[in-house]
Amino acid sequence: MQVARVSSAMVAFLCLAYGLSASQSPPSPKFDPAAVARGEQLLKAECGFCHGGNARGGSGGPDLTRSAIVQEDENGKQLGAFLRVGRDDKGMPKFEFTEPQISDLATFLHSAIYLAANRSLYKILDILVGDPKAGEAFFNGAGQCRSCHSPDGDLKDVGAKYDPVTLQGRLLMPRTGGPPGTPAYRYPNAVKVTITLPSGESVTGALVRLTDFEVTLYEAAASGQMRSWLRNGDVPKVVVTDPLQAHMDMLKKWTDADMHNMTAYLASLK
């Protein structure tokens, strides 16, 4: 997969523009933005309650961007080893994650540390590398963004609402959480499920749990209640939809150029 990398030509250009010699040039961001977005999702869901949704510390858990384990981690090796064990006596549970999940988490945490250290640089890079016109063309064409968004409607002023780094993050994964401890089914764009009973009655709500044997949803609008049904094969009928599916699908498709152009275009909407 192609990831957002800053080309050496770009770094050379920036060095000229900012009067730095090549040897002084800062390390270029090398994080796969899709992995960063996946890692952020996972962190918000699994760690956010204690460490904060941005990993900067929360109710009881320390700031992970200052953790020696995280700072010394190489590609998830040390972090993974720590998570498998945890520190139960100190209130840090252990986690069973897959290798790719650990790698995503580590990528997110490393990028958060990098950003904290190089915030102004990253902003400059971000704005300079994209072509807003090409971004606009992609928005109206191949990206199919028009089918859900409009630059004069919901995305009006989006470039003023966020700094470029945050804007790119929103573009990649716009799932908004809530205060620490908010369960995912209460997020504004929670995954939805529609249950159709043999009688023809159907109920839609936020998906809480789906197994082979049972499905549970949360009816936010109607009753604010949880409802569960036992499943027996295809009865009742269960259809799951994610309002952000288009964004999830795009995570696998973004190229360097498309993403930078789109960020530049969105940043110009103000």
Ligand code: HEC
């Ligand atoms: C129930 C609360 C809780 C949850 C959930 C939680 N942590 Fe922790 N975590 C803690 C506490 C408390 C500590 C401090 C333990 C100590 O004092 O040694 C800690 C410590 C850590 C440390 C070590 C910091 C250091 O350098 O000493 C790391 C790394 C860490 N957590 C990562 C995570 C990750 C990643 C997740 C999610 C997958 C997570 N934690 C989920 C409570 C939590």
Ligand code: HEC
């Ligand atoms: C199938 C519908 C759909 C498509 C297609 C789609 N999005 Fe979205 N997008 C959403 C939803 C839903 C949200 C969440 C809105 C919210 O939380 O208010 C969102 C959020 C966003 C946000 C964050 C807005 C904010 O204020 O935080 C941006 C930026 C965005 N989309 C850009 C794009 C771009 C660029 C494309 C095309 C590559 C695209 N979207 C394609 C449904 C879609």
